[in-house]
Amino acid sequence: MDAGFLLVQSLSGLASASSLFIIASGLTLVFGVTRIVNFAHGSFYMLGAYMAVTVVPWLLEIERSPWLFFVGVLISAAVVGLLGVAMELLLLRRIYKVPELFQLLATFGVVLMVQDAVLKIWGPVDITGPRAPGLRHGVEIMGQRFPAYELFLICAGPAVLGALWLLMHRTRFGVLIRAATRDREMVGALGVNQAMLFTGTLFLGAFLAGLGGALQIPRVSASAQMDLSIITEVFVVTVIGGMGSVTGAFLAAVLIGQLQAFGVLVFPKITLVLVFLLMAVVLVVKPWGLLGKPEPAAGRATLPEGILHPRGFALPEKLLAALAVAAALAVPVFGDAYAVKVATEVLVFALAAFSLHFLVGNGGIVSFGHAAYFGLGAYASGLLVVRLGVPMEPALLVAPVAGAAFAFLFGFFVVRLSGIYLAMLTLAFAQIAYAVCFQWVEVTGGDNGLVGVWPSAWATSRHVYHYIVAAGAIAGIVALRHVIYAPFGATLRAARDSAPRADAIGIDVRTHQLLGFTMAGGAAGLAGGLYAFSKGSIDPTMLAIPMSVDFLAMILLGGIQTVMGAVVGAGAFHAIKDIFMPLTDYWRFLLGASIIALVLLFPRGLGGAFASVRARVAAEPARA
Amino acid sequence: MSDTVLQVEQLAAGYGPAEVLFGVALVLRRGEVAALMGRNGAGKSTTLKTIMGLLPPRAGRVRLAGQDITGWAPYRIARLGLGYVPEERRIFTDLTVAENLEVGRRPAQPGREAWTPEKLFAIFPNLAEMRRRRASAMSGGEQQMLTIARTLMGNPDAVLLDEPSEGLAPVIVELMAEAVLRMKEEGIAVLLSEQNLDFAAAVADRAYVIEKGSIRFQGSMAALEADEAIRQAYLTV
Ligand SMILES: Nc1ncnc2c1ncn2[C@@H]1O[C@H](COP(=O)(O)OP(=O)(O)OP(=O)(O)O)[C@@H](O)[C@H]1O
Ligand SMILES: [Mg+2]
Numbered sequence: 001m002d003a004g005f006l007l008v009q010s011l012s013g014l015a016s017a018s019s020l021f022i023i024a025s026g027l028t029l030v031f032g033v034t035r036i037v038n039f040a041h042g043s044f045y046m047l048g049a050y051m052a053v054t055v056v057p058w059l060l061e062i063e064r065s066p067w068l069f070f071v072g073v074l075i076s077a078a079v080v081g082l083l084g085v086a087m088e089l090l091l092l093r094r095i096y097k098v099p100e101l102f103q104l105l106a107t108f109g110v111v112l113m114v115q116d117a118v119l120k121i122w123g124p125v126d127i128t129g130p131r132a133p134g135l136r137h138g139v140e141i142m143g144q145r146f147p148a149y150e151l152f153l154i155c156a157g158p159a160v161l162g163a164l165w166l167l168m169h170r171t172r173f174g175v176l177i178r179a180a181t182r183d184r185e186m187v188g189a190l191g192v193n194q195a196m197l198f199t200g201t202l203f204l205g206a207f208l209a210g211l212g213g214a215l216q217i218p219r220v221s222a223s224a225q226m227d228l229s230i231i232t233e234v235f236v237v238t239v240i241g242g243m244g245s246v247t248g249a250f251l252a253a254v255l256i257g258q259l260q261a262f263g264v265l266v267f268p269k270i271t272l273v274l275v276f277l278l279m280a281v282v283l284v285v286k287p288w289g290l291l292g293k294p295e296p297a298a299g300r301a302t303l304p305e306g307i308l309h310p311r312g313f314a315l316p317e318k319l320l321a322a323l324a325v326a327a328a329l330a331v332p333v334f335g336d337a338y339a340v341k342v343a344t345e346v347l348v349f350a351l352a353a354f355s356l357h358f359l360v361g362n363g364g365i366v367s368f369g370h371a372a373y374f375g376l377g378a379y380a381s382g383l384l385v386v387r388l389g390v391p392m393e394p395a396l397l398v399a400p401v402a403g404a405a406f407a408f409l410f411g412f413f414v415v416r417l418s419g420i421y422l423a424m425l426t427l428a429f430a431q432i433a434y435a436v437c438f439q440w441v442e443v444t445g446g447d448n449g450l451v452g453v454w455p456s457a458w459a460t461s462r463h464v465y466h467y468i469v470a471a472g473a474i475a476g477i478v479a480l481r482h483v484i485y486a487p488f489g490a491t492l493r494a495a496r497d498s499a500p501r502a503d504a505i506g507i508d509v510r511t512h513q514l515l516g517f518t519m520a521g522g523a524a525g526l527a528g529g530l531y532a533f534s535k536g537s538i539d540p541t542m543l544a545i546p547m548s549v550d551f552l553a554m555i556l557l558g559g560i561q562t563v564m565g566a567v568v569g570a571g572a573f574h575a576i577k578d579i580f581m582p583l584t585d586y587w588r589f590l591l592g593a594s595i596i597a598l599v600l601l602f603p604r605g606l607g608g609a610f611a612s613v614r615a616r617v618a619a620e621p622a623r624a
Numbered sequence: 625m626s627d628t629v630l631q632v633e634q635l636a637a638g639y640g641p642a643e644v645l646f647g648v649a650l651v652l653r654r655g656e657v658a659a660l661m662g663r664n665g666a667g668k669s670t671t672l673k674t675i676m677g678l679l680p681p682r683a684g685r686v687r688l689a690g691q692d693i694t695g696w697a698p699y700r701i702a703r704l705g706l707g708y709v710p711e712e713r714r715i716f717t718d719l720t721v722a723e724n725l726e727v728g729r730r731p732a733q734p735g736r737e738a739w740t741p742e743k744l745f746a747i748f749p750n751l752a753e754m755r756r757r758r759a760s761a762m763s764g765g766e767q768q769m770l771t772i773a774r775t776l777m778g779n780p781d782a783v784l785l786d787e788p789s790e791g792l793a794p795v796i797v798e799l800m801a802e803a804v805l806r807m808k809e810e811g812i813a814v815l816l817s818e819q820n821l822d823f824a825a826a827v828a829d830r831a832y833v834i835e836k837g838s839i840r841f842q843g844s845m846a847a848l849e850a851d852e853a854i855r856q857a858y859l860t861v
Contacts, residue, residue, distance in 0.1 A: 175727060178716070178718055179723075182717060183716060185678065185698070186716075188702075189676055189698045190708075190727055190775070
């Protein structure tokens, strides 16, 4: 490894850093002003690339000039900026005051909708863009050839940083953005129409994402997977840099670019893990990131968010629960094979969703990466069976242990944070787990996963296995429900509602939350193990972001204020998915739209809607 | 009544389950300074926040310049000519003094001379020397001057001023009193929340006394000073 090689390696790290920064700066600006972490930022990036591969070739037809290339890039970015405006007007405007979890879910709904829209418009095949005229050659640097376009990108990042600095310090719009980042309510009290400010910010943020995407087209082809792969990286950059800090995002992007450029030489398989480790370390040392500031207290949503006072089951509820259990047990007797399969899956997801609800609803710990523990449980069982020939029974016992162990490990870092930072860190850990399962092909089978995760001979029949799942899921749910009603559960609720107060009366909040996180991880791991044997295989979708979102949608659907809502939500969600998914080519679009509708119309879930209808009916005679 | 700038009727408000205001009524006339006096927790700040639209009113009405502004968004109320200086000051700490003033800037009504940073620096000379300084590096008194100056940049007809003398050194308190009188001179009506009777007596024409979310006394400042019983009952001396 000579100096020239190292230099070129470092330069390519800088080029990636530039791109990453341009995208991340948009996310961090939008977060600073609106306090919303916009999942759809990755979709804007993807749309920027798709726009560019459409617009730029068309312009280059007219004349192959470098200028037209960049005009095309800017047009693409501006179109995406307008889409950002549309998103603000139609969606964000309605959710500024709702809890973070709902905001994240709603913007993820947009991600799903855009994915299907992109597939519909541009088709499933990746589209390779044109290269930039005038920048197609290589440049000789210390005996190594280095693409001129990459050199251009290296300059683009600092140029955007400079332009943003001027905008932020030399224009009224920029000064207002900076003021609103600290205290948007006060900005309103001074006569500034926040709505305009927010719309403008969304334009800028989406423009930057679109610009980042459009500038990528000579390097990577536009594909429908770009959104989720970039969004995790961008989350990491903004979190390390400090949410809301543009300069911080630049520093973090450079740091990560270099880490990846050199990490790939040392540990080619686990560069992603290195990046996430960096993030975990930064967050533990500086919980608000390198240049971030603590969340301003003013303007935070204070809706009751979670289970308030758990009541025990009254008689009708006891009957309902007994009926539900009876129904779950009766399916193999009366139902056909398909019904048994669906019932088995509903039970699995009920346990997984309930374990997440235990964290979110009862503990206020909004995990956005709960699929990690589910998936790790599945992989633990699956790998034992396939790679080591371990029989089902012990392998199934290992699943909750693996889920709990990783939950303990990750939770150690997670419980040090709160709010949106906590959600982002859980997501980051889940992506580490995903990356390892995805990249470590020799062991995990990579993208394809592994087949042959079958139950022991006595349990191979769907019917018998259904009873195993029923036993595991019901036992898990009953156990966690017990914990919710026990003093430990009340302590978690106290910590959720006011960590400082709980600390003051001598509760060790972190230890309690870590224990809660570990329990939830264990239950999710068990669900994952049960799921692996029911499918006979494992694959990385089991711990991918969409799986985490499915779990969140389940608890949202059930209502996060009711204890058993998650179980109902899991059943309803899975049933809906099973019925509608085969019927439509636009399942994701439908799911995304439903999540958004749920957030806008029934923020308290089906359970909550039911409860409020009942309350209204009960209040009616009093009013008459 | 054209000389009434602000009229509050039967205003009720609170935080979550806690009811704080119970039917507060008061008026502010053109060009006058009125003091809203009361102990800690009496509901002074809550009254001002509710008038400004920062807290939703649960009952009652607020009229500004003849218009019913009940339930309006704060930015619309500000644009109609009401300025608000919060008790916690809420300076934008990442911004410089000049930038803080820029955030507050709004055009003056036609025919009226607009406030400029220069005019404000004449009232608050300390600020003039620190235009480029970040607000986070300012003393409490300097921040208090800045928050008033920032509100005046919006060229309001009336200002809600929440405890401008709180926690400040006597010299600065005097400067605040001068500033309030200067606003009055410019024809701006001021509704001032205060615990400090001396400060209120120095600047206010009329006084309201609030206790547990209701107005218990209203009258001229002189009448309040003369009424020993009211002062004993509702104001800490
Ligand atoms: N954000 C809040 N949430 C809940 N209760 C509040 C809040 N702010 C004030 N209160 C309560 O409302 C009541 C009135 O408070 P307010 O701030 O209006 O009093 P004040 O007269 O301005 O007192 P001070 O002189 O201390 O500023 C108090 O009992 C207070 O505890
Ligand atoms: Mg007060």
